[in-house]
Each structure stands twice: as structure tokens, then as C-alpha cells.
Amino acid sequence: MTIDDAALLAWLDGELSADEAARVSAAVSADPRLSALADAHRAVAYQLRAEFDPILAETVPARLQVVTEVTLPAAAVTDLAAVRAARAGQTSPPRRWLPQFAALAASLAIGLLAGRASLDSGAPGLVVPGAGGLQAAGPLAIALDTQLAATPDAGAVQVAISFRDSQGRVCRSWQAERQEGIACRAGDGWAVTAALARASQADGRYRMASGPGVAALVDTMIAGEPFNAAQEQAARALGWR
Structure with missing residues (x-):
């Protein structure tokens, strides 16, 4: 059927x-x-x-x-x-497929989170407005540039997985104390394509896999399989190109 x-x-x-x-x-x-x-x-x-x-x-x-x-x-x-x-008497407009829906949902999440961060002085400065949209900043930008996935005791930000999306960009999912999301390489920086609020872990440790929302968005973006350790090291050596 x-x-x-x-x-x-x-x-x-x-x-x-x-x-x-x-x-x-x-x-x-x-x-x-x-x-x-x-x-x-x-x-x-x-x-x-x-x-x-x-x-x-x-x-x-x-x-x-x-x-x-x-x-x-x-x-x-x-x-x-x-x-x-x-x-x-009208024909219903065609609906978009799931990746476009997920992108719209991610945009909504980013907008809500950005608005929340601007009102909450305690929110970490991980995501900031940029010329082309929201950009990774501070500890998040450093982690995305230098950290390999699943690095123990990584600090304020933990990178979960790295992958290429359907546009050929290197993208990385990440987690912090109160936020998690996905960022993709854009020039010499990282464009934040999704950012969701995240509850603190009672024991202070990070999950080694993204939460349900981020995981679902990764599934709609990823082309192929996530990078293994060797592929991730090679991508870092090339500036995440």
C-alpha cells in the first residue's frame, strides 16, 4: 500500500x-x-x-x-x-517532507531559546546572533573546533557525534548543562541549526548520546553514517571541511 x-x-x-x-x-x-x-x-x-x-x-x-x-x-x-x-473547490497545497518540517521545528526551538537566553542573565553565552543567523560562541565554538566526540571530562560542552549533512557540511551535535543542539561548519565558524533547552544532570555528567529531539533532527539531516574516530580526527585536521 x-x-x-x-x-x-x-x-x-x-x-x-x-x-x-x-x-x-x-x-x-x-x-x-x-x-x-x-x-x-x-x-x-x-x-x-x-x-x-x-x-x-x-x-x-x-x-x-x-x-x-x-x-x-x-x-x-x-x-x-x-x-x-x-x-x-481548491486543491490543498502540497505538504513538505519530514526534513523540512524538522528544520522548521528547529528554527522555532532556536528562536524560543534565543529569546529566553536574552532575558536570563544566567544563561551561558553559547549561541549568539550572527550575520547569517545564530552562531556558536565561547566554550561551544572552542569545543566544536577542537574536541573529539565522547572526550571524557571535556568541560562545559560535550560534543556527542560528528557527521556530514545532505549539503555536504560537517555538523556536530553537542550538549551543555542547560542546552543541547546541532551546529554545522560555516566558513571559519559554526552555524547553529538547532538549539534546545536541556535539564541539568543530577550527577553532573553528560549523556553520551543526544536527547530525543536532537537525535530526531540528526536523523533528518545526516547523509551516511556518523564519523568514526579516524574520520573525525581527519576532519579536524582539515578544519572541519
């Missing part, structure tokens, strides 16, 4: 009719590849909700609250029956 990209994502979003949903559900259950893609989608969504719902629920500090009086225009009257009729 063939399930295209649009049907899979519509099923995950709960947008299919009962009959279509049953058909896609049966296909996903029977196909390990579709099942893995569905699990990756759910993992990203779960990670985003778990990490950022508490932040969104926090009260905005008084110093940041701005009250502005505005005059709202008169509300337009919409004929809902006409709108539904017009939509019924």
Missing part, C-alpha cells in the same frame, strides 16, 4: 477522514520505514512541547510589558458558507 508524503503528514496532524486515517494507520503499522518517520515526527513535536510550554506559560516580567492603546478597525462580516464553498 503506497502512502505519499502529504497523506502521512495529514494523518499525523489528524486532518484525514476516518476511512483515510484507518488506511494510513494500517500502512504505517505494516511499513517499518513509515513507522520510523512517524516516530521521528512525534519525537520532535514532543520535545518542543516538553521544553518550551513551561517557558510560554511564564508571566512576562513587568519591565518588558508595554501597554499601547490602539484603535481597532471595524470587524468585517465573513460569510462562512461562502468561504467553505470556495475552499471545497
Whole structure:
């Protein structure tokens, strides 16, 4: 049974009719590849909700609250029956595939994390705005430049894995006390493509594999297999090119 990209994502979003949903559900259950893609989608969504719902629920500090009086225009009257009729005659736009969804989810995570860091003076300066987007800085930039994956007692930042993405860039996943993410080589620096909030470890040690959200994003980006020790050493010698 063939399930295209649009049907899979519509099923995950709960947008299919009962009959279509049953058909896609049966296909996903029977196909390990579709099942893995569905699990990756759910993992990203779960990670985003778990990490950022508490932040969104926090009260905005008084110093940041701005009250502005505005005059709202008169509300337009919409004929809902006409709108539904017009939509019924349109073809739904094509949905993007999972890597694009994961990139969008990562962008949302980065934006939320950057906003949080700017309000929290205790947040480490690992990710900063740059000319082309968010960039690795401070201990994170040093670790990405010099550290080999799984180095014991690495310090404030632990690099988890290194790999090439579908664009041919060297990318590295990383973990710190309160953040984890993915950065890819960009010129002489590192472009942060994903950054997620991370709870502190009670024993102070780092996990040797990325959390569910980062792992799911790596799966959508990686081309081939993660670097082994020899490949990683060679990439470092070449400036991570």
C-alpha cells in the first residue's frame, strides 16, 4: 500500500477522514520505514512541547510589558458558507517532507531559546546572533573546533557525534548543562541549526548520546553514517571541511 508524503503528514496532524486515517494507520503499522518517520515526527513535536510550554506559560516580567492603546478597525462580516464553498473547490497545497518540517521545528526551538537566553542573565553565552543567523560562541565554538566526540571530562560542552549533512557540511551535535543542539561548519565558524533547552544532570555528567529531539533532527539531516574516530580526527585536521 503506497502512502505519499502529504497523506502521512495529514494523518499525523489528524486532518484525514476516518476511512483515510484507518488506511494510513494500517500502512504505517505494516511499513517499518513509515513507522520510523512517524516516530521521528512525534519525537520532535514532543520535545518542543516538553521544553518550551513551561517557558510560554511564564508571566512576562513587568519591565518588558508595554501597554499601547490602539484603535481597532471595524470587524468585517465573513460569510462562512461562502468561504467553505470556495475552499471545497481548491486543491490543498502540497505538504513538505519530514526534513523540512524538522528544520522548521528547529528554527522555532532556536528562536524560543534565543529569546529566553536574552532575558536570563544566567544563561551561558553559547549561541549568539550572527550575520547569517545564530552562531556558536565561547566554550561551544572552542569545543566544536577542537574536541573529539565522547572526550571524557571535556568541560562545559560535550560534543556527542560528528557527521556530514545532505549539503555536504560537517555538523556536530553537542550538549551543555542547560542546552543541547546541532551546529554545522560555516566558513571559519559554526552555524547553529538547532538549539534546545536541556535539564541539568543530577550527577553532573553528560549523556553520551543526544536527547530525543536532537537525535530526531540528526536523523533528518545526516547523509551516511556518523564519523568514526579516524574520520573525525581527519576532519579536524582539515578544519572541519
